[in-house]
Amino acid sequence: MDGAGEDAPDDGAAEAPRGDWFVQSLERGFSVIKAFSADEPELTLSDIARRTGMTRAAARRFLLTLVDLGYVAVDDRRFRLRPRVLELGFTYLSMxxxxxxxxxxxxxxxxxxxxxxxxxxxxxxxxxxxxxxxxxxxxxxxxxxxxxxxxxxxxxxxxxxxxxxxxxxxxxxxxxxxxxxxxxxxxxxxxxxxxxxxxxxxxxxxxxxxxxxxxxxxxxxxxxxxxxxxxxxxxxxxxxxxxxxxxxxxxxxxxxxxxxxxxxxxxxxxxxxxxxxxx
Missing domain, CATH: 3.30.450.40 (GAF domain)
Structure with missing residues (x-):
């Protein structure tokens, strides 16, 4: 099974029980976005892996997916959020x-x-x-x-x-x-x-x-x-x-x-x- 277990936190910490409806990959994707901050707007792959508890391989897949979707930019191996992430909250704010x-x-x-x-x-x-x-x-x-x-x-x-x-x-x-x-x-x-x-x-x-x-x-x-x-x-x-x-x-x-x-x-x-x- 390709990548089985790669998305699990490295520290082995137990997670709260989730329903069978829970999409863990979606949670992981949001954790990558939330890893960025005003103090550190640019992060390396290692930074993301450490902050999210993912392996480097898993963090890389999520980052590159977000790059393809236009939410993250990469330059010289450093990643940063793009303005498109504002879309995630704009609908709520507009209502x-x-x-x-x-x-x-x-x-x-x-x-x-x-x-x-x-x-x-x-x-x-x-x-x-x-x-x-x-x-x-x-x-x-x-x-x-x-x-x-x-x-x-x-x-x-x-x-x-x-x-x-x-x-x-x-x-x-x-x-x-x-x-x-x-x-x-x-x-x-x-x-x-x-x-x-x-x-x-x-x-x-x-x-x-x-x-x-x-x-x-x-x-x-x-x-x-x-x-x-x-x-x-x-x-x-x-x-x-x-x-x-x-x-x-x-x-x-x-x-x-x-x-x-x-x-x-x-x-x-x-x-x-x-x-x-x-x-």
Missing amino acids: LRLPELAMPYLSELSRDIQETTSMAVLDGPDVVYVARVGGRRVMASGITVGSRLPAYATSHGRVLLAALPDDQLDAYLAGTELVRRTARTVTDPVVLRERVLATRERGWALLDQELEEGVTSLAMPVCGATGAVIASVNIGAHSSRHTPEHLEEVALPLMTDAVQQLERDLRLAGVRTPGHPLL
Whole structure:
């Protein structure tokens, strides 16, 4: 059998059981695409094999297939993504009415507070940014639409986790590794649960340098047409410009007004979920 076993991870790690419908080669192909990053946009075959856990032979087949399909380019034995990979996410984004409705309010909020604003949704253990406005670079890592960050360490995540039923919140806490990002990151699941429940009671979250040193952020949940939380709006600011107390005093009333107006639009448009609006 040609190539039997070549696609298996080299480290022999056991994978979670999959249904008989699962197409492992598709998962492997996506893992090759996800191996690239802004920090390392060009990778060698050995780099890809190491990052995906594939053998060099298997990684080569996937890379050359992606080259033929136009998603990857190769030059002097170094591979890089081509713009065509944007097609993989464009269909979802083009259906997403939520960012379209949110952008005017994010823009106005950004102008009023002179800081970066954004919208995110919860996806598994992470928040995913679906809209972002602001010229100032708040985080050293640089966040764009589509960026993912751990929910536990972000104000976006704190309000979105607060919207989960208790059993789902407990499952999240039990199944998520809480990695320390800064000296202030909450990594004790008991303490994190208390903070999330406090956020649920208060209706907003303010995190001071838990994700990155020098970044303070404020977030509020956004409810769709049924009243269920479907996203969150956030202001991210340099801690040197805004103490937590000042950000709460100045930005919270502006954010509250913006979210209320956005929720009115979502009700009128019938948007019930981030990706499948009923229009």
